[in-house]
Amino acid sequence: DAGITQSPRYKITETGRQVTLMCHQTWSHSYMFWYRQDLGHGLRLIYYSAAADITDKGEVPDGYVVSRSKTENFPLTLESATRSQTSVYFCASRGWTGADSYEQYFGPGTRLTVT
């Protein structure tokens, strides 16, 4: 099915472990984004990518690594998970159809708990 998917949907991991969250979109959108959502903070941008092999930091990038070798995939890795990274993670994407087109569409989210 077309759209944007995330896996896993739920993940429990221990402090210090490496964990990778996957994001896949079938729209061939050029832009992809990772946000985290926490009570009291709302949605905050972690990293984004304008195209394959082009990534940039957002508001809260520390402790995260991203890569984008293919247009359709944008994995987010927590190299050494901490309890403060317990959150709901959303991937989003948007196409490039002109300077005034910024609509982003979100995946279903991954609920990550770090114990």
Added chain:
Amino acid sequence: QKEVEQNSGPLSVPEGAIASLNCTYSDRGSQSFFWYRQYSGKSPELIMFIYSNGDKEDGRFTAQLNKASQYVSLLIRDSQPSDSATYLCAVIGGGADGLTFGKGTHLIIQP
């Protein structure tokens, strides 16, 4: 740093009435404005976007933008219980590519 402010609510509105949700933003360079609806445990769903000053209508939803006052609002006419959700205001612009979100307004439509 860009800021987007929303009243967290809850905002309680009787069924059939007009719900009015408000948002202010700090960056005058913001160019595009979005309203997302988020049900509990679900992902944000885009319901409206507006780029120009004035009103934009889509079904029961109307987005209003006033760049001079740095103010954007969402009106929901004939409110239904299914409209009960958290509404997120988001902005983009000034060369940035990611959205800056407000913390959301929790809307409750009372049957």
